Structure formats: structure tokens, C-alpha cells
Amino acid sequence: MITKPIIPLFIVIPLLIIILIIYIFNLVKKEDRYLYKILGVLRITVILVLAFLVNLRIMEKKYNATIEMKNLDVLFVVDTTISMWAEDYNNKDPRMEGVLADTEYIIDELSGSNFGLIRFDNRGQILAPFTQDQETVKDAFSTIKMPDRYYAKGSSLNNCYDDLKTLLDSSNKKTERMTVLFFISDGEITDGSTLRSFKELEPLIDTGAVLGYGTENGGKMKDTYGGYIKDSSTGKDALSILDENNLKKVASDMDIEYIHMKSTANVKYMVESIKNGSSLTLEKADSVSYEDTYYVYAAILLAFLVLEVVLFIRRGRL
Template sequence: MNGWTLSPALGWPAGVALAVIMTACAIAEIVIHIRRRSASDETAASCVRRTLICLLTAVAVLTPSTVAETTSKAVNATDIVIAIDTTSSMAVKDATYGDATTISRLDAAKDAVHDLTKAYPAASFSAMSFGASASLDVPLTPDTLAIDNWADTLSVEPTTTSSGSSLDTPLDKLLLTLKDIRQRHQNDTIVLFLISDGEQTSTTTRRTYSSLRRYLDDALVLGAGSTTGGQIPADGSDDSPDGQETWVTDPTTGQPGISKLSPDTLSTIADELSGTAVMLDATHTATDSLPKASKTWRTTSTAKTRQRTTPVVWPIAIAIAALLAWEFGAWVGMSRRLL
């Protein structure tokens, strides 16, 4: 339903304050005219004109606007694709993100996703997770809340389903996803964010990510964890109470295995993507070295109805300009008579 509302361009506090001041000026003009009517050469027309200027200015600062319902939304022509490693090693609690607090690698990845949705509030996002297999969890959408909720619900895969970490697991799914986005939005800026600890335990040779470059404008590879490493929870949980964990055993030593961040591997993947690698820690977050967003916008339609507010100030501005021109003309005429 269409309607009218007030939406002060200067904000409600400043808008209301200015409106009150201008209304007080209008009232003061009327009171002064009445009290000094016999001793002043101000005409009734001049009083009405000046009162209207004050009142119209008071209305203008409150910014009258029309409200209309719409299912279309202007979004920035930037498409963000996020791929997060959810293998069991991402449960290791050796990561930091923005401060010295130690958290799991997956929690650091979640914090990174929240920072990305804040950094690109008007962009479109697609999200996938990968472990033993890759899954496109959220198709391309401008709904950043959906991406934040997706990140919050992520969990690492159980060690019983793991067959060794292979960093090329998401490659095929990424290739299909990026190709589809490029075909549907040929002029968009497409950016890939890959978040992983860089650990490759599979015996197979990792395939290169260079095949994705044709569909990308930029890429940022984010590393979660530390080079010191940590033990992997056997239940695949990243939230087990301290002191109650059981650890994944290294079959070659019979001792709890140590998983370490591999900056070299992640940097190599970034080079294959012609992108940048950033290792997340207490001083480096996902907002470091962020690729630039597109300078263009496009319109998208959704099933969700939203309200669009459009300011309608121009008729008031024309009326105020006409009254000011009248006031200036009256002042010029008065000045000539006084000469």
C-alpha cells in the first residue's frame, strides 16, 4: 500500500529541532506584526509571506516522503562466493581472530564471514562448505542475514566420515557455481573467498585452482590456525569441554596427531587464483587486503516485499523559492521608495 510519511534527511533529532525553530519563527512573526501593527510599515501580505516561508521550511526539513511497497532491490554488482573448509582439522583450537583469544579454526572462519557481510552489505553472496565432499549451501542471494545464519550453523564433519583432507574437493563445485554466475551476470565483479587451514593429508595430488581464474575478478585465500598446530578432537566437535576431549591418533606414531596451518599451500592456491593470501591471527582479519567492490548496480527481484521511501521535497522548494523571490522584489521596491 502506498502512503505518506516523514523521513528527515538530517535525522530525527536535527530535523525536529530545526522544524521547531522555524515554527517558533513563524509564530514570532505573527505576534510581532500584531503588536507593532500601528508603528510598523510591514503589510499583512509581508507578514503572511514571511510566515509561510518559515512554515514551509519547517515542513521541508522533516522531508515528506511517499512510501510504496516493492519486490525489487538495487544491489551492488559484486558477487561474493565463500568456500569454507569443514574437515575435522578445522576443530583444532589454535586459531586467533582480531585478538589474542584462542578459538577453533572454524570459529575464526565464522568470524571472517560476518566481517565479509559487513564489508559488502549491498553485494550478493553464495556459500559452500567442503570436507569429504563439497556442497553449495546457499545459492547467490543479496540476503546477507542468510549468509550469517549459514555461517553460525556450520560444524566440522565427523572424523568417521573423513578420508583425508584434499584441498581440491570444492574445485568442481566452484567451477560450476562460478561459471553459472558469470553467465547470468556477465558484467558483475566476482570475488572468491576460500577459508581453510591448508592441510592436505590425502595421498592424491592436488589439482590446480587456475581453472577458476577465467570466471573471477579477484580472490582472497584466508588461512585459519597456527603453524604451531594442535590436536584434532576425535569426535569432530569444536566445542567439547576442555579436559574431556579424545584426540585423533597418528597411525605412524600411535600418539595424538598434530594438525598445522600450511601458509605455503594457501599462498600457492592464491597464486593459482591470481589472488592474495592472508593468514588470520590476532592482528590480521578478513578485512585485510579486501578486493574492491564493483562501482555499478543492478536491480534484482525477490519474493520478499519491502518498503521504498521516496522524498518529495521539490514542490515545497519551488514554493519557498517563489516566496523568497517575492520577498526580494518587495524589498527592492521598498528601498526605491525610501530613496
């Protein structure tokens, strides 16, 4: 059994205690029979406890649950250089906010697939090897943070290559599975290197897309200290500019589409195409899944609230 509170407990608990105190204080001041006061306190206590349990969102373990399985290995490769926090997604938001929203949409839509995650800046790193546990992959995405500007050493799309090939090789060892790649970047190369060829990886990929984030006008970048990063040559705010030529070259090498991402809607047709081309099976899972139980407490809570309304109508007060 686990819990996943809807509202943080440090907010809910004091709030419920305050409500109980106010209710009891008002009840004590009323001229009413002692028994009615006791019953009133008991009812409000039960209601508040039930509200607490609903918010607590208790989830029970389920073993060997029947789950949907798609024949897809979906690999995300995400550029996590500081330029991916440039503020030009939807013309105002950090690019990485768009990345996190768009990848969550893809994961949810392709539920039942195996997912993997690679990040890269001045080096590559496998954050999640292929797994069907969506929460594990989402948790891996949540660990992505803006790098310190003093840590940043320039960026290159080449830095993910070795890890990318490793996971693509792993996927291709499986039979009757489609390998899907989403390569996510703004295309900037700032370490002076030349973009290498990704052509060797093309036979390992069935479908997917290079997702480009950024604009031709560029976006300013806040650093981890709150200010905007300056261009050392001009003293003005530095701009990160989308390099579509690099991204289109990577997409062409791997024979997948290039999509300029302005909103989640830009990738929906691709996701639908992948879903339509996949097969679905129902299997018994050896892993543990969790089932919500809050609705049980919510039903009882609703019954008590209805009772309070009835008493209010009949007696003219709570």
C-alpha cells in the first residue's frame, strides 16, 4: 500500500484541524441539547477524516495484473544543455518546459510501450534503459535540471551517439518489436566540433522524429542564479537560436521526420501514426501495479454530506 496525496499533507492537516476547531467552537456557543452537540462533533469528525483519506489517495498493490503491451520500444534522446532553457517556447516559456509537456503526452498516448531516456550536454548519460514502468521514465525526466553556467562546457549533438547506439542495438535484439526514436534538441553546436553522421543508426530505427525546439529569433536564457546569461562579446543578453540545418541533417541521416515544435499539437499526428502501426496484446504482468481506493472513501463522504444537508433542512442548522 502506498499513498499519493492530492494536496500536500502539511497544508491539508492544519486546514482540517482549523475547520474542526471552528465547528466545535460555534457548536458550544449554541443553546442545544448535549446529545445533539456530541452527535454533531462525531459527524464533522467523520467527514473530516474521510476528506483526509480521499486526499491521501491510498493505493493498493495489485499483483499479476492484466496490462496492455505494445510492440514498441520508444527512446527519447534529450538535449539538456543550458540553451534548452531559452525562453522562446510559445514565444515566452523555457524550451525544456515544452519538452517535458510534450514527452509526457507521448508517454501517455503510447502507454504499454517500453520507454528509454538518454540525456546529453557535454557528455551523454542513460537516465532510463528500456522499461515498461511509465512512472520510472517520468521520474527520470523529473531529474533533468538546468546545468550551472560554470559547469557548461559547450554543446554538441555528437555527445549522445554512443549511448544512442547502445540502446538502439539493445532494442533490435528483440523480435517483432518496433524501435521508435524521438531526438529532442535545439540543434546548437557550441563546442567547435563538426556534426558527425548518424547514418549508421538508420537501419536500427523503424520510425520517429527529430523534434526541434527554439526559434530563428532566439531566446534569452536565465541562469541558475536568477539573472540572464550575457554575451561576453557584446555585454547584452545572450540568445540561443534554433539551428534547423543540424537537426534536419540528423533526421535525414536516420531517415525519420523533422518536426519544429511550437506546441504539443505538432507531434500528435506522428503519435497517432505510431499507435496505428503498433500491435497490442494483453499479458499478465509480473511486476506490481497500484489501484486507487479513494473512490470508496469519497462515496462514504458524499453520503455523510447528504445527511448533513438533510439535517440542515429539517432542523434549520448544521
